[in-house]
Amino acid sequence: MTDTPTDRPEGPADGRSDGRTEGPTDLRTDGPTEGPTDRRTDRPTDRPTDRPTAGRTEGPINRPTPAPAPVPAPALEATALGKRFGRRGRRALQDCTFHLPAGRVCAVVGHNGAGKSTLLALAAGLLAPSEGTVTVLGTTPAAARARVGYVAQDKPLYPQLSVAETLRMGADLNPGRWDEVTADRIVAAGDLDPRARIRSLSGGQRTRVALALALGKRPELLLLDEPMADLDPLARHQLMGTLMAQAAQYGTTIVMSSHVVAELEDSCDHLLLMGGGRVRLAGEIDELTAGHTRVAVTADTDLAPHTVVESRTTGRQLSALIRPAGPLPHEWRTGTPTLEELVLSYLRNPEAPGLAPVPDRAEEAAA
Amino acid sequence: MTPSTAPDLQAAPPLTASDPQAAVTRPHMVRWLLRLHRPALGAWAGLVTVLGAAFLALRGPLADAATQGWREYNACSIETPSCSYDQDAILLYKDLYNYSTLALAALPFLLAAWAGAALVGREMESGTARLAWTQAVPPTRWLAAKLAVPAAAITAGASLLFVLHRMAWTAGRGRIDTAKNWHDVWTFHANGPTTVALALCGLAAGALAGVSLRRTLPALVVGVLSTAVLWGAAQWAMPYLWPARTSVNPLVEGYPGGGIEVDSGLVTAGGAHIADPGCGPLAVNGCPEVYERLHATGFYTTYHPMSQYWPLQLTTTALVLALTGLLVAAAFLVLRRATGTARTGTTGTTGATGATGTTGTTGTTGTDIASTDIASTDTSGTDTAGTARIGTEVTA
Structure with missing residues (x-):
């Protein structure tokens, strides 16, 4: 929508994409975004569902071509982003500027009230920024909605639905993207009865269903707000493994906030440290x-x-x-x-x- | 996409296989909403069935029994002291008619409570609305579906009910002495399409309350209260929506009319309409002198006779539907402002974003488009209103 993302592919690589060392990461940076970046210019929100496939399949083919090497649109980019609740209210976020390349697994850390949840909600297109802009997968959060997965801190789900019905919701509302196998697998790994009502599940089980719903969408960008907080250590380990496998396989960019810094060290390659509504530290x-x-x-x-x-x-x-x-x-x-x-x-x-x-x-x- | 990509199709077989469909498949909003609100749909079907059955019973067997009862009662006189009549049939008819009519009249409030609490407010409070918005469904489209699907069910059910009620009322008219007049407040609405319009208005008021307050209980209360205010406003405006008729009677005959009264008072010798001092009929002691002193020659009533039932019904329906449209537009506006759907318009080029907004929501049903249009037209309407107000402030 804005001009920035469309300008970027024309310019030469700005060095950001070189900093990667792992094999799969290399694949995924170019993959998901390269092909469609050009097309996004003329049809920003049209047929959002066909883009990921196109990107993934075109990526490797385009790589050897000598034509101007397109730089993938960053997964998440904020410029002077601010959010104030109420006209004179608290500034939950101010003057946030950062840049997250596609394909990274990014940890968002900070005190309670540092603005982590607000940042994720802004990126997910759930809130309107008070100032500045946030660009998601090269476009506005609203236009990127179909390609972004989000799990809120309190893992809201419809309590009256069963697990199977909840997953059917994912299939109904994400046509063309829904990956039933993945979603079912994540739920099955938790020994959940598909007929069980959501309201009868424990907090950890609900987290599992919420993650299944988010991953079943096969997002290009996955925003997770304190995803593992109410999981037992085993489930935490297992779901983290699932997440990382997903990221490696499909080039998903993951942004997750967490208080448990130790567990981020193995899985994350990018850090966003927040405090007082500002970004204090950002980078690989x-x-x-x-x-x-x-x-x-x-x-x-x-x-x-x-x-x-x-x-x-x-x-x-x-x-x-x-x-x-x-x-x-x-x-x-x-x-x-x-x-x-x-x-x-x-x-x-x-x-x-x-x-x-x-x-x-x-x-x-x-x- | 292009032939050159063909060799790579194997790279991601599952997605590629489903991709050709992806372009044409749209979110199954209706299917999802029906699953989500299955209990509400069941309750609505049950309510329509019960009330419909009641109206059918009132039209047929109960009306016949009550008519028979009244015939027996009226045949009783001083000459036949030991006459008997079927009082139970009369009372059953009367009770069932009153309760079922009231139930139909209470529909807007019931729907406002449901829409404020269960349909929207609870979703906003518990965060499940956000869950829906982070699927491939933008908030405005979510709201459009949330309004359109219940609106369709309400329109169908309430239309059926008012037709059945009208049949029941017509069957009792002139046969049953306690049958309600056409202009009895509850009967007036239950007999016509204002029932449907008011019900839809309740739905919209509840939804607006839910979207703005974002909490279940306050949205329930505010939804119901605002529906009551709107109901009162419509009821108050109704007699003025269509030209009324004025009849004059000489003082001896008392007030003329019978219908929905707009105004009444005294007519003077000069033909002027003045207020009634409240003395009463001419027969009351002292009243002739009062009227004499005022030079009153007769009583007048400005009222709507029964022949104006349909014009009144239809204009009131139109008014209520217009109010409903405003409420819906306001709900969309509030939601857009909160979720930033409008914000993208200001950062980019407003027109372009608006256009992509509509094309981006693939698979918009007719109703969706209609509601979105209402929303967008209202935006401009509010804007002009705002500018106009600023203008007046400046000049003042």
Whole structure:
């Protein structure tokens, strides 16, 4: 709808798609979006159902062609995005700018009330932004609706319907996309009786049905708000496995918010750290952890000019998490932080300077 | 898509196989809604059946029995002190008629409560509306289907009921002494299409309350209350929607008329209409002097005779349907504003987004299109109204 996504494919690769290392990820970035990106220009919402197949099948074929290498539209892109509830109400989200390439598995972390749910609801086209724009799969959230899956935090389902009827709802409302086999498989793995009413299910079982409904749609972008919160460890592990298999097989981009940082480390390759309604940290997890250093120095060391995220003095020792501004002195003891250390440092220090991406519009325009 | 992709079809066989259909298949909204609201549909079918059966009984056997009862009763006189008549038949007819007519009259309120609570409010509150909107169904289309499917069922059922009620009423007229007049408030509506219009209005009021309040109980209460207000407004406006007739009687004969009264009072010697001081008939002591002093020569009544039943019914129906249209449009507006369907219009080119909005909703039924159109026309209407108001404020 806006001009940005249609401009992007013409420009050369902006380097973002190169940062990937895994095999399947490579496939999926180009796959889902390459073919249809051009067509999206003239028919943004027309026949939304035929796009994914076209993309997936055309992708590999187009790859060797020397013609201007089309860059896939980002799965999710926000520019100065803000949401205020009520005219004078609380700002749940402000000035959010970030960019999530297609095919990533992105973790959204932050305190309660950091704006995670609002961000996901905006991306799912359930809320209208108060300011700024959010672009989903190269178009507006409303136009991308058929290609986006969403599971809300409280996993709403119709209590009066049975499990089978709930899945039939998915089939009825997602014509042409519905993957009955996948949905049935996810439900069956939880030992659920298809005839059981939703109201008779436990919280974890409902999560399973909600995920089956979202995955059965075979979305290109899957937005999950605290998806695993009420699952037991086994089910959590199993459903996470299903999710990742789905992502690998179909190139699904997954965005999930979670409080359990440890479990994100294995499955996610992108991070969006939020606080106070703003994006504080956004980027590839590898790059983020590589861009930070744990240092242990004597207490009187001046850490400038490096950016200090967190520092703690214990006796004569100063341990800190910093973003080095240049090479560090050799005598400093350094280490690469884990994702959990990184996230916790930022969460503990709400005042720590963020590292949100600068809007790269100028860069694109120049290129 | 293009022949060059053929070798890759094997890459994703399941999707490709279903893809040719994908272009033509549309969301099965009706099937889904019927499954979702099966209990409500069953209740509605049950209500229509019970009331329909009651009206048929009132038309046939019960009317006959009550007529017989009244004939026996009227034959009783001082000469036949030990006469007997079938009082039970008379009372049964009267009770059943009154209760079933009231049930039909209460329909708009019942539907407003249901639409506010179960159809929309509960979905907004529990988040299941969002569940539907994150399938391939945009919020406006969701609302369109949520209104269109019940509206179709209501129109069919309520139309059948008012026709049956009219048959029952006609069968009792002139035969049963306690039969209601045509202008009895409940009978007036139950005998004609205003029943259908008011029921649809209740549905729309409930839906608007549900969409705006987003909670079950408040939506139920506000839906019912606003329906009551709209019902009162329609009832108040009804006599003025069609020219009434004025009859004048000499003072001796008292007030003329019989029907839906609009106005009444005294006629003076000069022909002017003045207010009745409330003295009463000429026979009352002192009243002739009062009327003398006012130079009154007769009583007048402005009223609608029975011959104006259909014009009144049809104009009221049109008025209520227009109000219903406004409510529906407001519901769409509220939903669009909340979910950002309108927002895309402001960020992109408004016209283009509007157009894609309609084409994007593949498989719009006729009713859907109709309601969406109402919504869009109203947007412009509200806008002009808004601009007009600003204009007046400035000039003032």
